Each structure stands twice: as C-alpha cells, then as structure tokens.
Amino acid sequence: MATTGELFSAAVIMREYSYCVYSRFSVGAAIEAVNDDGDRRVFTGCNVENSSFGGTICAERTAAVKAVSAGYTTFLAAAVSGGIAGEEEKSDTFPCGICLQFMAEFAAPDMRIILKSGTYRFDELFPNKFSL
Ligand SMILES: [Zn+2]
16 A cells, blocks of 8 residues: 555656646646455556647546556545646645546545645545536
C-alpha cells in the first residue's frame, strides 16, 4: 500500500508532464486502485489541454481512465498537486466537480483525497454523487 507521502510525491512529479500551454496551470494526480484479484497499483496522470478547450482532460481523470482501462476499478486514494507551471504548489488544488463525479463511480467507501495540506475523506468532499 502506498503511503500518503508516496502518493502525493507521485502527483507532484506528474506536474512535470502536464500539457498546459493555454492555462499554464499544471496538475498531477496519482490514484491507488485495486483490481478484482486484490492487487493494488498506482496510476498517475496529468492535465492535458487542447485547443478545442472541451477536449481538455484533468489529471485526475487521466489517472482514473488509466486505472479503469487496466482493470483497477476500485479507488482507494487519489493525490492531487497543482499550481502555476514551473512553480511550487502554493495552496491545495482540489479536484473539480467533473472529476469528483467521475471518481465517485469507482470510489471505495473509505477513499481518501490527498492534498498538499492534508487528507480528506472522499465523501467529505463529494457527499452526493449523481447516479441513475
Ligand atoms: Zn477535474
């Protein structure tokens, strides 16, 4: 199991891969997930912007899509780091609403969100997900 520090460090490193030529705001994410066999793995992602802004994807969803497409569909924790590209993170970068809804689909009951200043329970940040 990855520690809180290991996950957050992975998110910080991922900021270096951010493609944020429009916003200049780089974000990195690291999600620890488990598959049906009980294997745990960390998936990382960064924000990837596009000139058609609607095609832009956040770091959290990049990592989430990598996890789910590899069969890791239960998320235990997600770390997020963000800030002006090339600068240290100054304050917490919270997941946006779309990413919270997206991750809610796969969130373990005790999933944690790890930010610069500390750790939150997922359902503390997003208590009511949309569901069919
Ligand atoms: Zn987002």
